[in-house]
Structure formats: C-alpha cells, structure tokens
Amino acid sequence: MPPTLSARHLVRNYAYEGYPIPGDTTLYDTRNHIDLENVDLRGGVLAKVLLLSLDPYHRILLDPDFRNRFRAWSNWPLIGYGIVKVMRSNHESFREGDILVGHGKIRHEVYTVIPKDEAEHVTLLKPHEKLPLSVYIGAAGVPGMTAFSGWKEYANAKKGEVVFVSTAAGAVGSMVVQLAKQEGLKVIGSTGSDEKVQFLKELGVDVAFNYNTTDMRNILYQEGPIDIYWDNVGGDTLDAVLENSNPGAKVILCGAIGGYNDQPNPVKNLLHAILNEIKLFPFVGTTLKPKYQAAFEEEVIPKLVDGTFKYREDKVYGLEKAPQALLDLMKGANVGKSIVVVSEE
Ligand SMILES: NC(=O)c1ccc[n+]([C@@H]2O[C@H](COP(=O)([O-])OP(=O)(O)OC[C@H]3O[C@@H](n4cnc5c(N)ncnc54)[C@H](OP(=O)(O)O)[C@@H]3O)[C@@H](O)[C@H]2O)c1
Known part of the structure; x- marks a missing residue:
C-alpha cells in the first residue's frame, strides 16, 4: 500500500501578542505521509484521530515565553485533548477498535502514532451509549x-447566595452556571454576544448580559454584592467584582482569557481583597480530577444523558478548518465547545 496522506495542523510562528493568524501562527499542512501497515508503533498504537479540542490554553502554548514548558514546537503538530480510534496496537492495554481519550498530548494530525512512552497520556474511553462521543x-x-x-472544591455555596460567572456561555462557564442554579443560587452570567445571552437564559441564568453592550459595574452593583465569582477572564472584570463583593466572598480563578491574546491583564484592586478578606482560589482542573472523577460520573453524566444539564458544541469538519477555528475561539465567535471533527468513526 502506498503511503497515505496524514495532514497536520502545524505550529509555525510563535507570537507574544495578538490573535493567532490562520496560515501563519498555525497552518494546515499536507506534506506528511504515513505507511499505515508498516509504520513503527514503538510499542504503542497507530490511531485515527476522530475529534480534537480547541482550547483557550492553546494561545498560551503559542507564546514564546511558554513553549519550553508546554512543548508546542515549531513545525510540529499542535497538541491537545482529543479522541482517537486504534487501528493497530503493539500495546498490551489497547486493541484495534478501542476508543482512547488523550489528555493534552494528542497531535493534530489525521493518523497518529502514540508510542509506549506516551501511552500514559491516553486512557480507554467507554462512552455512555446515549451520549455522542463529542460530548x-x-x-x-x-x-x-x-x-x-x-x-x-471551592464554592461551598449556600442557597440564595449570588454567584457571578464570566465567559458564562463557554464550555466551562455553561456547566458552572448549571451547577450553581442546581444549588439554588442567584446566577449572574456575562458573555460577548446577544446570541450567547439567549443561551444563558435557556440555562436558567437569572441575570445574563452582553459585556460588550452593557455596563458591567452597573449590573454587579445593582444585582450584587457578589458572594462567589467564577473568573474565566481576569483583568478589569476581576477588578469590577472585587469592587462589588461581600466581605469574605470567594473568587475561583479558573482562567484569564482576557489577556491571552493581548498584553497581560493586570488586576489593580487586590487591596479590596485584603480589606474585605476575599478568598482567592486559583486551580487547575487536572489536579483536582482524581479527587472528583467518581462523583463526576455519578452526578454529571446521568444529567447529561437525561438532558437536565445542557451543552452546546461548535464543530468544524476537517482538520483544514482548525487554524480558523482557533482564531474564532479566541475572538469569541464560537458558541459552545470548540471541536474539530477530523474523521467520522
Ligand atoms: N483552570 C483550568 O483547569 C481550566 C481548564 C479549562 C479552561 N480554563 C479556562 O476557562 C476559561 C474558559 O474556557 P473554555 O474552554 O470554557 O472556553 P470557551 O468559553 O468555550 O471559549 C472561549 C471564550 O472566551 C471568551 N473570550 C475570548 N476572548 C476574550 C476576551 N478578550 N475577553 C473576555 N472573554 C473572551 C469568548 O466568550 P465570550 O463571547 O463570552 O466572551 C470565547 O468564546 C478560559 O479562561 C480557560 O483558560 C481553565
């Protein structure tokens, strides 16, 4: 069999600032071919890539200051979360046909070899029969x-408290608002478009607003003070919360996307945090995952299956769409989880 095209989504040019430029920062590359029958598996597997996740942290990978730590090497495929299907295996734990979920190290290419020394970054996925794989x-x-x-881990919410969630219509934020509603909180959610405001209303968010057209400080003043803030944005949004929080409020620092593509996003109001004894909780989800995996499967998966928890997906079809989809995510043009469908199962 002649070598088969295995197109890639390559990292090309790093940038300290600015949005990723399709075709420059990352590009779709068709120079790579693979011998599917004979390629050396190095004790691991050959897999067909089905789904790739595009995430805000990809912008951090493309910043020259971070590349050594996160390893987004120039002229190599971008890496990230993804789901693959095993085509051949030399690995004792995986068989042909297995579906594997990759934790951050799946290469953005159509066919991929996951050698034995990288197999720790994938696990066998047994999806619920009523949930699409993309979920x-x-x-x-x-x-x-x-x-x-x-x-x-951090909310310890009491019924009736006021929670504010920024980037509330996104993949993380939309789950946070539903968890908060389930616990009887008053939920304020911000997002960047009227279409996403509508989605937030469908999720039951009490006060949903478009931060591009609404005075955020006025909303937080009128609808607050805030007891819990889930921060996906950082910068001035965090400052506005610190000005409008109850003493002893909790701020869960999940992300700072407001500064990923531009200058860092400074916070000027930390004195408010000191004077009001506001507690700041920075965290990385993968660190907490082992502690909460079982509870997640018990509490969240059934509610996704029966439709109690809602979600949206923003899918593009074909790896060639990945560079533009990455830019769209950074600009907020995505509505729901940004996913590249590389191959149908
Ligand atoms: N700590 C962790 O372990 C962890 C894990 C995953 C994600 N995160 C963080 O969680 C946040 C949300 O991630 P996600 O995966 O759910 O992404 P997402 O919300 O599905 O997509 C990114 C969204 O960010 C918003 N955005 C983009 N540029 C912005 C800007 N300059 N200012 C304000 N908002 C901007 C846009 O939504 P709007 O239109 O609503 O502005 C965009 O749709 C990110 O900060 C991410 O880094 C953290």
Missing part, C-alpha cells in the same frame, strides 16, 4: 470536569 470533549470531558471539580 467527551466538552461537557463530559475536561471543561465539564474543570467546572465540576472547581465548584465542588
């Missing part, structure tokens, strides 16, 4: 787990 990239995957584990 394991979003609400049943890393974003859902990030929301669930961070909320359970």
Whole structure:
C-alpha cells in the first residue's frame, strides 16, 4: 500500500501578542505521509484521530515565553485533548477498535502514532451509549470536569447566595452556571454576544448580559454584592467584582482569557481583597480530577444523558478548518465547545 496522506495542523510562528493568524501562527499542512501497515508503533498504537479540542490554553502554548514548558514546537503538530480510534496496537492495554481519550498530548494530525512512552497520556474511553462521543470533549470531558471539580472544591455555596460567572456561555462557564442554579443560587452570567445571552437564559441564568453592550459595574452593583465569582477572564472584570463583593466572598480563578491574546491583564484592586478578606482560589482542573472523577460520573453524566444539564458544541469538519477555528475561539465567535471533527468513526 502506498503511503497515505496524514495532514497536520502545524505550529509555525510563535507570537507574544495578538490573535493567532490562520496560515501563519498555525497552518494546515499536507506534506506528511504515513505507511499505515508498516509504520513503527514503538510499542504503542497507530490511531485515527476522530475529534480534537480547541482550547483557550492553546494561545498560551503559542507564546514564546511558554513553549519550553508546554512543548508546542515549531513545525510540529499542535497538541491537545482529543479522541482517537486504534487501528493497530503493539500495546498490551489497547486493541484495534478501542476508543482512547488523550489528555493534552494528542497531535493534530489525521493518523497518529502514540508510542509506549506516551501511552500514559491516553486512557480507554467507554462512552455512555446515549451520549455522542463529542460530548467527551466538552461537557463530559475536561471543561465539564474543570467546572465540576472547581465548584465542588471551592464554592461551598449556600442557597440564595449570588454567584457571578464570566465567559458564562463557554464550555466551562455553561456547566458552572448549571451547577450553581442546581444549588439554588442567584446566577449572574456575562458573555460577548446577544446570541450567547439567549443561551444563558435557556440555562436558567437569572441575570445574563452582553459585556460588550452593557455596563458591567452597573449590573454587579445593582444585582450584587457578589458572594462567589467564577473568573474565566481576569483583568478589569476581576477588578469590577472585587469592587462589588461581600466581605469574605470567594473568587475561583479558573482562567484569564482576557489577556491571552493581548498584553497581560493586570488586576489593580487586590487591596479590596485584603480589606474585605476575599478568598482567592486559583486551580487547575487536572489536579483536582482524581479527587472528583467518581462523583463526576455519578452526578454529571446521568444529567447529561437525561438532558437536565445542557451543552452546546461548535464543530468544524476537517482538520483544514482548525487554524480558523482557533482564531474564532479566541475572538469569541464560537458558541459552545470548540471541536474539530477530523474523521467520522
Ligand atoms: N483552570 C483550568 O483547569 C481550566 C481548564 C479549562 C479552561 N480554563 C479556562 O476557562 C476559561 C474558559 O474556557 P473554555 O474552554 O470554557 O472556553 P470557551 O468559553 O468555550 O471559549 C472561549 C471564550 O472566551 C471568551 N473570550 C475570548 N476572548 C476574550 C476576551 N478578550 N475577553 C473576555 N472573554 C473572551 C469568548 O466568550 P465570550 O463571547 O463570552 O466572551 C470565547 O468564546 C478560559 O479562561 C480557560 O483558560 C481553565
């Protein structure tokens, strides 16, 4: 059999600032071919890549200051979360046909070899028969787990408290608002478009607003003070919360996307945190995951199956769409979890 095209989504140019430029920062590359029958598996597996997750942290991978730590090497495929199907295996734990979920190290290419020394980064996935596989990239995957584990670990919410969630219509935020509603909180959610405001209303968010067209400080003043803030944005949004929080409020620091593509997003109001004894909880979901995996499967998966918890997906079809989809995510043009469908099962 002649070598088969295995197109890639390559990292090309790093940038300190600015949005990723399709075709420049990352590009779709068709120079790579693979011998599917004979390629050396190095004790691991050959797999067909089905689904890839595009995430805000990809912008951090493309920043020159971070590349050594996160390893997004120039002229190599971007890496990330994904779901693959095993085509051949030399690994004792995996067989042909197995579906594997990859934790951050799946290469953005159509066919991929996962050698034995990288197999620790994939696990066998047994999806619920009533959930589409793609949900394991979003609400049943890393974003859902990030929301669930961070909320359970730090919110300790009391019924009637006021929670504010920024980037509330996103993959993480939309799960956070539903967890908060379930516990009887008053939920304020911000997002960047009227279409996403509508989605937040469908999720039961009490006060949903478009931060591009609404005075955020006025909303927080009128609808607050805030007891819990789930921060996906950082910068001025966090400052506005610190000005409008109850003493002893909790701030769960999940992300700072407001500064990923531009200058860092400074916070000027930390004195408010000191004077009001506001507690700040930075966290990384993968650290909390082992503690909350069982509870997540018990509490969240059934509610995704029966439709209690809602989610949206923003899918593009074909790896060639990945560079543009990455830019769309950073610009907020995605509605729901950003997913690249590389191959149908
Ligand atoms: N700590 C962890 O372990 C962990 C894990 C996963 C994700 N995160 C963080 O959680 C946050 C949300 O991630 P996600 O996966 O759920 O992504 P997402 O919300 O599905 O997509 C990114 C969204 O960010 C918003 N955004 C983009 N540029 C922005 C800007 N300059 N200012 C304000 N908002 C901007 C846009 O929504 P709007 O239109 O609503 O602005 C965009 O749709 C990110 O900060 C991410 O880094 C943290």
